[in-house]
Amino acid sequence: MKLMTCPINGPRAISEFVCAGEVRAMPDPATSSDAAWADYVFNRNAVPAVKQEWWCHTPSGVWFIAERDTSTDTIHRTYLYQPGCLLQPERAA
Amino acid sequence: MFTRHERLKPSYDVVIIGAGGHGLAAAYYLARDHGIRDVAILEKGYLGGGNTGRNTTIIRSNYLTPEGVQFYDESVRLWQDLSQDFDLNLFYSTRGHFTLAHTDAAMRTMRWRAEVNKHFGVASEAVDSQAVRAAIPMMDMTCGGHAPVVGALYHAPGAIARHDAVAWGYGRGADQRGAEIHQNTEVVAIELEDQGSGARVAGVITNRGRIATRKVLCAVAGFTPRLLAMVGLRSPIYIHPLQAMVSEPIKPWLDPIIVSASLHVYVSQSARGELVMGASLDPYELHSTRSTLDFAESLAAHMLDLFPFLSDVKVNRQWAGLADMTPDFAPIMGLTPVRGFYLDSGWGTWGFKATPVCGKTMSYTVAKDADHPLIKGFTFDRFARYALTAEKGAASVGH
Numbered sequence: 436m437k438l439m440t441c442p443i444n445g446p447r448a449i450s451e452f453v454c455a456g457e458v459r460a461m462p463d464p465a466t467s468s469d470a471a472w473a474d475y476v477f478n479r480n481a482v483p484a485v486k487q488e489w490w491c492h493t494p495s496g497v498w499f500i501a502e503r504d505t506s507t508d509t510i511h512r513t514y515l516y517q518p519g520c521l522l523q524p525e526r527a528a
Numbered sequence: 529m530f531t532r533h534e535r536l537k538p539s540y541d542v543v544i545i546g547a548g549g550h551g552l553a554a555a556y557y558l559a560r561d562h563g564i565r566d567v568a569i570l571e572k573g574y575l576g577g578g579n580t581g582r583n584t585t586i587i588r589s590n591y592l593t594p595e596g597v598q599f600y601d602e603s604v605r606l607w608q609d610l611s612q613d614f615d616l617n618l619f620y621s622t623r624g625h626f627t628l629a630h631t632d633a634a635m636r637t638m639r640w641r642a643e644v645n646k647h648f649g650v651a652s653e654a655v656d657s658q659a660v661r662a663a664i665p666m667m668d669m670t671c672g673g674h675a676p677v678v679g680a681l682y683h684a685p686g687a688i689a690r691h692d693a694v695a696w697g698y699g700r701g702a703d704q705r706g707a708e709i710h711q712n713t714e715v716v717a718i719e720l721e722d723q724g725s726g727a728r729v730a731g732v733i734t735n736r737g738r739i740a741t742r743k744v745l746c747a748v749a750g751f752t753p754r755l756l757a758m759v760g761l762r763s764p765i766y767i768h769p770l771q772a773m774v775s776e777p778i779k780p781w782l783d784p785i786i787v788s789a790s791l792h793v794y795v796s797q798s799a800r801g802e803l804v805m806g807a808s809l810d811p812y813e814l815h816s817t818r819s820t821l822d823f824a825e826s827l828a829a830h831m832l833d834l835f836p837f838l839s840d841v842k843v844n845r846q847w848a849g850l851a852d853m854t855p856d857f858a859p860i861m862g863l864t865p866v867r868g869f870y871l872d873s874g875w876g877t878w879g880f881k882a883t884p885v886c887g888k889t890m891s892y893t894v895a896k897d898a899d900h901p902l903i904k905g906f907t908f909d910r911f912a913r914y915a916l917t918a919e920k921g922a923a924s925v926g927h
């Protein structure tokens with residue numbers, strides 16, 4: 436059974452978690468161009484890499500960040516969100 | 529079966545990346561219908577070793593959007609005489625296709641699909657549970673008591689075919705007409721002239737050297753994002769594995785193809801007697817074709833809801849492919865912002881049936897440098913225009 440470590444509840448079966456995709460910085464909707472907004476809404480970085488992703492432990496509702504290698508499914512680290520923890524800098528609209 | 533080419537030529541009129549069914553079909557129709565024979569098909573592995581050789585071979589045209597129904601209907605038409613065309617038995621077998629409805633809400637979607645289909649002359653009808661029982665007498669109509677079948681969408685043209693033979697047939701046809709198939713040849717970079725909005729293709733770099741070309745057709749399914757990165761494009765495509773499995777061969781007892789979106793299962797019986805089974809997509813991004821026990825367990829459990837008598841039947845093989853998914857469950861095809869870079873992608877879990885029509889429309893698009901009329905609903909720029917082609921209702925589990 437594949438396990439993932441919830442930062443609050445510890446190691447649990449992967450079936451208890453859902454992935455909400457890569458952490459992405461949202462452009463400011465008030466000032467963003469339509470093209471930049473469409474890029475944010477639809478486009479994804481689907482090239483294999485170690486990525487920061489949003490995950491949720493569904494029985495407890497804990498949202499957290501996992502650093503996972505999407506070519507091997509190796510989970511490197513999991514931790515709660517904290518200001519400054521994002522690898523991708525906030526991007527300009 | 530194929531000519532062996534020791535060397536790559538320094539240039540070709542067209543380079544096709546990916547010797548799956550789609551790339552080979554495009555090469556075939558480029559030569560046959562457009563007289564373009566100076567073509568190289570580059571394949572990093574072996575011919576037909578991608579999703580073409582991993583899929584569960586369901587062919588149907590009972591989609592939901594007008595764009596989808598017309599496109600897949602043309603494909604089903606093209607399938608009919610391919611065995612003759614290739615002089616190769618594709619084991620194309622028309623079985624009829626039932627998409628089961630277990631709720632009134634699902635039944636409404638079936639009626640909607642039936643009406644759209646009939647409008648475009650596609651044989652689909654909503655049928656009640658009596659008709660389902662008569663066609664599939666060995667199915668437990670209550671599904672273990674927790675998901676009774678209330679009706680279905682019945683699609684008489686639903687079919688299966690031998691997937692490997694499709695790649696071999698198109699490959700041999702292209703080869704005989706002069707196209708060169710190069711296996712173990714990986715594209716590692718794409719050369720562009722000018723950058724930004726004036727960018728156009730100048731050549732490709734492979735592990736066996738450089739090729740000059742003005743036209744590249746990219747038909748690499750689960751590898752599309754990596755190829756797009758080589759030309760500096762972003763797209764909504766995301767990659768999740770799709771798994772499948774087959775049982776040991778058993779006596780023929782299941783004629784039609786059965787799909788249940790609620791139970792996450794679809795199944796047909798092959799000419800060899802194996803039950804070919806699949807379910808929905810793996811739940812998160814992964815670029816690996818590993819198999820999981822979770823998948824086999826849950827698929828087997830749902831199979832037993834439908835067919836409890838299979839409890840002693842063994843699973844023979846399990847495997848996976850990398851599905852290039854799109855947010856609207858429609859493909860991404862045609863011209864791109866990079867001149868001379870043509871895309872046949874976003875085929876996710878549903879592109880085997882489209883192999884012939886993709887070859888037809890992409891060869892036209894490459895030859896004329898203009899999108900074929902049948903692919904206008906599938907263009908790369910539809911997302912930036914917020915004009916999606918919502919096909920999810922007909923493609924999410926049924927593929």
Ligand SMILES: Cc1cc2nc3c(=O)[nH]c(=O)nc-3n(C[C@H](O)[C@H](O)[C@H](O)COP(=O)(O)OP(=O)(O)OC[C@H]3O[C@@H](n4cnc5c(N)ncnc54)[C@H](O)[C@@H]3O)c2cc1C
Nearest residue numbers: 546548549550572578579580583584586715849879880881
């Ligand atoms: C388990 C499973 C079940 C499915 N079931 C169905 C079904 O029932 N019905 C249906 O219609 N569809 C189904 N599909 C979807 C269908 O298989 C695909 O959409 C279709 O086969 C895609 O064909 P293709 O030729 O575009 O891609 P592929 O057959 O994947 O070919 C792409 C090729 O490109 C090569 N390649 C990649 N990168 C490079 C590079 N850099 N250089 C050179 N070559 C490269 C790959 O090695 C590969 O051989 C299923 C898919 C899976 C995985």
